[in-house]
Amino acid sequence: MGKIKRINKGAPSGLIVSLALHAAAFFVAGLFVVFTVVTKKEPEFVPPPPVERPKMQLKKPKVKVQKSSNPKPSSRIVAKVKTKEMPEIQLPDLMGTGDGLLGAGTGLGGEFLDLPEIKELSVFGNEVTSGNDLVGTFYDFKRDAQGRPRAIIADGSVPNDLDTIIHDFMARGWRTSSLAKYYASPKKLYASCICIGTVQSLLAPEAFGEDTEGWGWAVVYRGKLVYPEDIKFRFRGVGDKFMGVRVDGKIVMICHYRGDGRQYFADLWWPSASDARVYPMGESKQQVGDWIELKGGVPVDIEVILGDREGGLVYHQLAVEVEGVEYPRNPYGAGPCCPVFKTENLSRAQIDALCMDVYSGDVNLTNGPVFCDFFPPEPDYTDHPATNIPPVFVKDDAKKIRTWTSKDGRTIDGRFLLQSEDYVLLEVESRQQKLPLDALSDEDLQFVKLAKPPKFNIEYVKDSDQIDVSKLVGPFIDPRAMSVHDWTFGATIKQTSSGDYDDLLKVEVFALGEQINDQDKYILFDRKVEYFKPSEYGRKKPFEIKTRTVRVRKYNNRPNPPTPFRGQTPGGHMVVISDSQGRIIQYEATSNFLFENLTRMRKMDVGAYFDDNCVRVFPTTPGPDDRADWVLMGGDGNDG
Numbered sequence: 001m002g003k004i005k006r007i008n009k010g011a012p013s014g015l016i017v018s019l020a021l022h023a024a025a026f027f028v029a030g031l032f033v034v035f036t037v038v039t040k041k042e043p044e045f046v047p048p049p050p051v052e053r054p055k056m057q058l059k060k061p062k063v064k065v066q067k068s069s070n071p072k073p074s075s076r077i078v079a080k081v082k083t084k085e086m087p088e089i090q091l092p093d094l095m096g097t098g099d100g101l102l103g104a105g106t107g108l109g110g111e112f113l114d115l116p117e118i119k120e121l122s123v124f125g126n127e128v129t130s131g132n133d134l135v136g137t138f139y140d141f142k143r144d145a146q147g148r149p150r151a152i153i154a155d156g157s158v159p160n161d162l163d164t165i166i167h168d169f170m171a172r173g174w175r176t177s178s179l180a181k182y183y184a185s186p187k188k189l190y191a192s193c194i195c196i197g198t199v200q201s202l203l204a205p206e207a208f209g210e211d212t213e214g215w216g217w218a219v220v221y222r223g224k225l226v227y228p229e230d231i232k233f234r235f236r237g238v239g240d241k242f243m244g245v246r247v248d249g250k251i252v253m254i255c256h257y258r259g260d261g262r263q264y265f266a267d268l269w270w271p272s273a274s275d276a277r278v279y280p281m282g283e284s285k286q287q288v289g290d291w292i293e294l295k296g297g298v299p300v301d302i303e304v305i306l307g308d309r310e311g312g313l314v315y316h317q318l319a320v321e322v323e324g325v326e327y328p329r330n331p332y333g334a335g336p337c338c339p340v341f342k343t344e345n346l347s348r349a350q351i352d353a354l355c356m357d358v359y360s361g362d363v364n365l366t367n368g369p370v371f372c373d374f375f376p377p378e379p380d381y382t383d384h385p386a387t388n389i390p391p392v393f394v395k396d397d398a399k400k401i402r403t404w405t406s407k408d409g410r411t412i413d414g415r416f417l418l419q420s421e422d423y424v425l426l427e428v429e430s431r432q433q434k435l436p437l438d439a440l441s442d443e444d445l446q447f448v449k450l451a452k453p454p455k456f457n458i459e460y461v462k463d464s465d466q467i468d469v470s471k472l473v474g475p476f477i478d479p480r481a482m483s484v485h486d487w488t489f490g491a492t493i494k495q496t497s498s499g500d501y502d503d504l505l506k507v508e509v510f511a512l513g514e515q516i517n518d519q520d521k522y523i524l525f526d527r528k529v530e531y532f533k534p535s536e537y538g539r540k541k542p543f544e545i546k547t548r549t550v551r552v553r554k555y556n557n558r559p560n561p562p563t564p565f566r567g568q569t570p571g572g573h574m575v576v577i578s579d580s581q582g583r584i585i586q587y588e589a590t591s592n593f594l595f596e597n598l599t600r601m602r603k604m605d606v607g608a609y610f611d612d613n614c615v616r617v618f619p620t621t622p623g624p625d626d627r628a629d630w631v632l633m634g635g636d637g638n639d640g
Contacts, residue, residue: 122207123196123353125189132343132372133190134223138208142216143183154216154309155476158260162309170268185210193342194318197357201308202472215474218307226299226373232323235289238282239316241309248300253289279335280631281362282315311474319363330361337361339368345379355619385615389599394583398451405441419448454534455497458588460573462489481556490546491575495539502535506578511547514571518620521609525550
């Protein structure tokens with residue numbers, strides 16, 4: 001038999017067995033000891049979870065200030081489908097309706113949100129494209145391509161230098177190269193409609209950020225004209241002092257204020273419509289263009305040139321007449337009230353701008369074709385004001401019964417009465433009870449800290465610089481009555497009570513204006529929000545807050561009053577101080593309805609018009625007395 005292999009390698013088998021038994025015993029004992037120690041371990045003290053406090057986003061509000069050379073761009077607007085189910089809205093039928101497209105305001109409660117960026121808006125176009133608008137380039141014929149002054153004759157005679165420049169531009173195929181020797185503004189504007197009411201000519205260079213006089217200029221708009229389905233239409237419009245329209249390489253309409261000016265452009269285009277220059281529109285008579293046929297979804301080029309010779313007033317309006325459609329008649333002269341030409345539905349801010357200076361009944365602002373490659377949804381111009389939530393004051397909120405929690409977890413319901421150096425006094429079931437400060441939870445300590453805010457002196461301030469308009473209106477026109485001021489509004493906040501308060505406070509300033517020809521309508525000129533800690537200012541150094549610069553105009557379009565003035569004037573104000581919980585500490589307002597409607601005011605668009613319920617309304621349009629008397633005369637109208 002073979003030998004059995006041993007595992008002890010020479011050691012006695014009994015010894016090996018004994019060692020194995022002892023090892024197993026020690027191993028079992030070790031396990032018993034380890035688990036016994038773990039299970040017998042003393043419990044550690046675990047602190048309660050921290051109290052969650054409202055977190056504040058310490059962002060500085062972002063309010064864009066437009067940088068440009070003087071004069072500054074207007075901060076207020078002074079001059080700036082077809083569906084069977086949608087009722088036509090015309091001027092002045094817009095009065096009393098509103099808009100649900102209200103801009104976002106500051107947050108309620110403890111949320112400290114950024115204000116929406118304020119975009120400058122002009123009837124000559126916007127600074128941001130929508131993707132389907134006409135791109136406008138401003139030309140100043142008083143300067144050469146390098147911006148140096150050059151001589152120009154634009155005294156109203158025909159032909160003059162400016163008429164010759166425009167005629168040459170059109171005759172040479174609307175090529176930009178024919179204008180290359182004149183100054184072109186680097187700033188572009190994007191227009192979704194051509195509808196400029198009766199405004200001062202100086203608004204055009206101002207809209208493009210150019211510091212030049214308001215005469216001897218033109219704007220060339222270029223874009224694509226497209227419609228989702230086949231359509232046949234023509235343009236109706238006015239142009240002071242001139243306006244030309246070209247579609248798919250063909251001139252389809254030329255407007256000129258003077259009769260001899262129209263004759264000067266007759267070799268380029270002449271109207272064939274029997275009712276051309278018959279019906280009043282703006283300060284002139286409607287020109288009627290040629291019929292245009294578009295194939296559905298097929299874009300063609302569209303170009304519009306408009307401008308002014310000698311200064312004073314201008315107006316350029318382009319409306320659309322679709323073949324076979326009956327339009328309401330303008331009560332002022334019985335002409336057709338056609339929809340304004342547009343490449344997208346007009347925003348509420350655009351309609352506000354048009355209402356300021358477009359005569360009632362001249363154009364329809366909402367219905368009619370929208371020249372883009374799809375049918376956009378119907379706009380909702382019905383006002384949907386925000387639900388008005390009554391403001392909550394710190395002093396009232398602090399008196400409410402609340403649950404107090406001690407650091408050891410005990411709770412009690414009571415009403416806060418006062419705080420001393422080392423305790424708070426509560427009202428608990430009609431009796432008073434003291435709670436030591438060092439026993440309160442962090443949340444209760446924060447509540448006590450905010451329950452007694454400091455008192456402040458609020459002073460509303462406003463400053464203005466008057467603009468010398470005599471240098472802007474042009475040398476050939478008798479200046480109309482007009483004043484222009486650049487206003488800055490704000491407030492100084494100074495602590496009047498003792499004690500330090502190092503929590504962050506929010507200050508809101510609402511600067512208001514009024515429409516001169518309808519003082520029942522208010523304007524939100526600007527809204528500014530900033531934050532500060534009183535402990536960083538104390539009782540000697542005031543906290544200051546200022547709005548952006550707001551340009552305010554008062555004007556009369558007739559050279560001989562008593563035609564009533566139009567425009568805006570500074571009105572009331574409201575200043576509100578609130579804590580990090582969104583509760584009101586203190587406020588000052590010129591009218592009670594402003595503070596009573598604080599929720600709505602916080603959501604109101606800058607530049608919006610509203611009534612004494614803080615519900616958005618449309619501005620009052622120019623009245624019959626604002627329009628020139630000669631426009632209703634027979635024949636071709638005033639050629640002067």
